[in-house]
Amino acid sequence: MTGPVRVLVVDDDPLVRAALAMVLGGADGLALVGEVADGAEVPAAVAATSPDVVLMDIRMPRVDGLTATERLRHQSGGPEVIVLTTFDADDQVLRALRAGASGFLLKDTPPAAIVDAVRRVAAGEPMLSPTVTRRLMSHVADAAAPATDDRRTRARARLALLSDREHEVALAVGQGLSNAEIGAQLYLSVATVKAHVSRLLVKLELTNRVQVALLTHDADLV
Known part of the structure; x- marks a missing residue:
């Protein structure tokens, strides 16, 4: 990839958006290209900003992150998606991963780890360890x-x-x-x-x- 990794933030909490903007804006090789507050705004924002990675909140009032992720990943050449959540065993997280998200981050993840995750996903590398995957599968097993x-x-x-x-x-x-x-x-x-x-x-x-x-x-x- 040439140039900085372009990142779009999708979260209905303005404080979370502001915090992520500070983290991403201060990181070498990353560029925050947009912020939106709901999954309904994602298609237009992606078309306007051409992000490489989308940080996607799971729970939003109109269109949730799961639906928005599914729609994005059905597009040819669409951006990678990292879902944001407050629980690492959320069944919605597993559904988002099955829908094509490249990984997930807890909202209290340290800034350096957020930056590392964005870089790794943009480079096509895995960001979920086998232990995390097994724990997710275990918590939401049929x-x-x-x-x-x-x-x-x-x-x-x-x-x-x-x-x-x-x-x-x-x-x-x-x-x-x-x-x-x-x-x-x-x-x-x-x-x-x-x-x-x-x-x-x-x-x-x-x-x-x-x-x-x-x-x-x-x-x-x-």
């Missing part, structure tokens, strides 16, 4: 065992579409590894890992690495 079994079966059927090497890469993504770490583990170049990730995303009809990680967790393989 209540009934048959539904869980059905989800596992469906997930494994989808992963069966991959080649053996793509399957290995998908499992490594599910472990939260970066491209460089996957390359070292599987004796592949970073460019080759990127190519495998791109192909498996197309085959699985997913938009980012977090969704791959969730699928491997659904399949109970990591």
Whole structure:
């Protein structure tokens, strides 16, 4: 990416917007390009500012962050989304991740960690550790065992579409590894890992690495 990472903030709390503006405005390599107070304003703001990353509140009065995220991620070439929440086990967070958000941040996250998360997501790197993903999955697991079994079966059927090497890469993504770490583990170049990730995303009809990680967790393989 050339130039600063362009960031749009979406939150109905003016104090949160002001705090994020201070954090982002003082960070090297980042540029705050807009602020809006509701998910309903997101399409127009994205069209006007062309952000690379959107920091998206989950709960807003008219259009919530989940709906706004789903709409954004259905657009070709849309920005990456990091959802903002006050609880790390919120079922809405998991739904947003399944819809295509690249990760989530608690609203009391230290400023340096917010900046790091934005940079990592803009660079296409994972920002959810395997521990965080497992905890989310555990907290919002389906209540009934048959539904869980059905989800596992469906997930494994989808992963069966991959080649053996793509399957290995998908499992490594599910472990939260970066491209460089996957390359070292599987004796592949970073460019080759990127190519495998791109192909498996197309085959699985997913938009980012977090969704791959969730699928491997659904399949109970990591």
